[in-house]
Amino acid sequence: MSDDRSGQTRSWLSRLTQAFSDEPRSREDLLTDLRQASDDNLLDTEALTIIEGAMQVSDMQVRDVMIPRSQMVVVDARQTPREFLPVIISSAHSRFPVIGENPDEVMGILLAKDLLPMILEGDPEQFDLQSKLRPATFIPESKRLNVLLKEFRVTRNHMAVVMDEYGCISGLITIEDVLEQIVGEIEDEHDDDDDDGQIKPFQENAYIVKALTPIEDFNDYFDTSLPDDQFDTIGGLVTQQFGRLPKKDESVEIEGFVIKVLSADNRRIRLLQVSRSN
Template sequence: MSDHPPSRPQRADRQAGQPWSAPRPKDARSLFVRLVEFLSPGPDSTAELIKTLADAEHRDLIEPESRVMLEGVIRMAGMTAGDVMVAFKRMDLLDIDAPYDELLGQVIETAHSRFPVFEGQRDNIIGILMAKDLLKLQRAPELNLRTLLRPPLFVPESKGLNELLREFRSNRSHLAIVIDEFGKTAGLITIEDVLEEIVGEIEDEFDDEDGDASIFTLADGSQRVAGDASIDSVNEVFETSLPAEDFDTIGGLVAHELGRVPRRGEQVDIQGLRFTVMLARGGAVRWFKVTRALSDGDTLTS
């Protein structure tokens, strides 16, 4: 019996007289790909990634609309509900104890499809009312408004928009109440607000098919004025003398008076006209509601 253990099968390299070594993993990438990666490494920051997308659009590799959406996805990843929400003081709320005619008038005036409903104090949100559900009270006055309320979705200000969008989809919700670190109502946010951070402005009931008209008369006698309406056209309709030489649009003038782009619900008084923001999207005001101010002068209110 041999004192030596059985020898392992001879490898081809040993048989050829070469020292044996462990096989190296093969790089599946081609030499050309590795050379390109060495010369042009990928972006290592959000700013570089956005710059890369802009360069890709410039070279006609992607369409402008695609670049805008991709940039929106990238930027949204670092945003929270608190960044996009409508602040509490600008929320349109319904009082559970208000009479039906008052509720209906507020729904018609604001033209929202969903409303937070409060009881007692305004920050005591007890449910969400669909505007279409309010019509049920007209046909059946014996119904209790509370039975029409839907449970509200509460989210913290720090909730990321990516996570919030998933929650909207999983809960089949379109509106959430944003609360601050102390548990008080800070504002509200809708699924439309989140999606517009990706795709840009979504057409809604305020948009016109022809896109030419910019000033309309509302049912209450006030005017709806587009943010990009020329100051000359506003002066002609309201018989005012707003400065047209320094600004191209009425939105630019109002933003200058305020020092920033106004948010929905904010008001600015200029030369006897009160401009109330009806819709603001993408860093610009789309529609103002314009009425005569109580007093003349450039007075700023909010």
């Protein structure tokens, strides 16, 4: 065998041996190998996405994915069931932080299912909110998501209140928020795929209306003719009437309707209660 041919054979054997003996030396190398396996149809694309998400979670902190304070749906312990039920029904969440007179005081967590006895007994005025509260879990913004996920599994908690370095509430996080970083967005039967369900009757002569409801749909539902030449949504029309972004519990009357803000943050209105004025 010639020297050239012998050298080519050794080179080929070296590459073959290297291919079977090499191991990823870093996370980047591992991801490269996994993506190559996906390109070669050795690994399902969805499986690759989950693996990448699981690896990413170990580098992320609670502050990266938490629901900010301005977007939290909470129950005020001073409210009556008639006052807080519209928000609970419309949000379709299962757990709600309950705050006291101080907005940074979380007294506990209210589970929506714990409201069923009140509904069955039919006496909301006698409902004792504080007796139904579950203990709240408090965590710092800096906690890593993989550590939090493990704690959620061990304690069987599904929600934690996030505190900043000054001891103030900065947001909240649920086990679903963590899992979505791994498997992608999780939709349930309450997530809207279209504009259905923008207006829901709440009680006699009262309705819960999402602020993003198109004015045209509002007019069709209530057989009215609110103007839609300047704004597309009912929330935009309400904001125009105030001349500023309204706050929670503020009301305005528009062409025979009393519209009360049920939920809003520092950027937009989210939920309205609409009733016909007498």
